[in-house]
Amino acid sequence: AQTVTQSQPEMSVQEAETVTLSCTYDTSESDYYLFWYKQPPSRQMILVIRQEAYKQQNATENRFSVNFQKAAKSFSLKISDSQLGDAAMYFCAYSLGSGGGADGLTFGKGTHLIIQP
Amino acid sequence: GAVVSQHPSWVICKSGTSVKIECRSLDFQATTMFWYRQFPKQSLMLMATSNEGSKATYEQGVEKDKFLINHASLTLSTLTVTSAHPEDSSFYICSADPGTGTEAFFGQGTRLTVV
Numbered sequence: 001a002q003t004v005t006q007s008q009p010e011m012s013v014q015e016a017e018t019v020t021l022s023c024t025y026d027t028s029e030s031d032y033y034l035f036w037y038k039q040p041p042s043r044q045m046i047l048v049i050r051q052e053a054y055k056q057q058n059a060t061e062n063r064f065s066v067n068f069q070k071a072a073k074s075f076s077l078k079i080s081d082s083q084l085g086d087a088a089m090y091f092c093a094y095s096l097g098s099g100g101g102a103d104g105l106t107f108g109k110g111t112h113l114i115i116q117p
Numbered sequence: 118g119a120v121v122s123q124h125p126s127w128v129i130c131k132s133g134t135s136v137k138i139e140c141r142s143l144d145f146q147a148t149t150m151f152w153y154r155q156f157p158k159q160s161l162m163l164m165a166t167s168n169e170g171s172k173a174t175y176e177q178g179v180e181k182d183k184f185l186i187n188h189a190s191l192t193l194s195t196l197t198v199t200s201a202h203p204e205d206s207s208f209y210i211c212s213a214d215p216g217t218g219t220e221a222f223f224g225q226g227t228r229l230t231v232v
Contacts (some may be wrong), residue, residue, distance in 0.1 A: 035220070043155075043208060045223035090159060100214045102149040102219040104163040 002027045006108035014116045021077045021111045023092030034075045035093040087115045123224030138196045138227045140211035148154035148189035155208040201231040
């Protein structure tokens with residue numbers, strides 16, 4: 001079974017600074033998808049960024065970028081120029097399909113990101 | 118982006134009664150829908166996967182007779198919590214997969230409180 005591990009229950013960063021959230025996963029598959037989701041207090045799940053395992057290039061979305069190390073099974077999220085609106089729970093997730101595949105998403109336990117003004 | 122509407126947003130029911138939660142994809146057809154449960158300060162756990170017109174596939178440990186899932190159309194899946202008990206109180210979230218290579222889209226969730 002696939003597992004996703006987020007070892008940082010909580011992270012704090014000063015506004016405008018850069019923060020990196022860690023995620024490791026375990027799978028025997030060679031082709032899969034990795035995601036970072038943001039869950040603000042409203043609890044609506046918001047996709048931050050998606051990475052396809054067969055693509056070597058790290059995904060980026062504006063201030064958000066990932067460091068995908070397939071051999072190490074590591075998938076960290078870097079948030080640059082942190083803003084107050086970035087404060088939320090961040091979940092790392094794994095799936096065999098882009099939309100969840102046949103088995104849905106496996107989530108890590110989450111990291112609570114605090115932005116200090 | 119695509120919209121998935123989940124209804125109701127919150128519901129309070131008495132112990133022993135049943136409650137139905139709807140998940141609708143408003144502007145796309147979803148070949149597959151997923152139901153997750155999230156306890157306070159915890160992560161999302163997949164409960165079941167449903168495909169239109171077929172029986173849902175439940176994760177290990179999820180009681181299929183308690184959590185009835187119906188996916189009658191390509192735009193609607195329902196989760197019915199039968200004979201609810203206080204331990205069923207949780208946040209339930211659905212997601213819908215358009216099957217077009219994009220990501221799945223999440224509903225806004227339903228907070229269920231059983232008293």
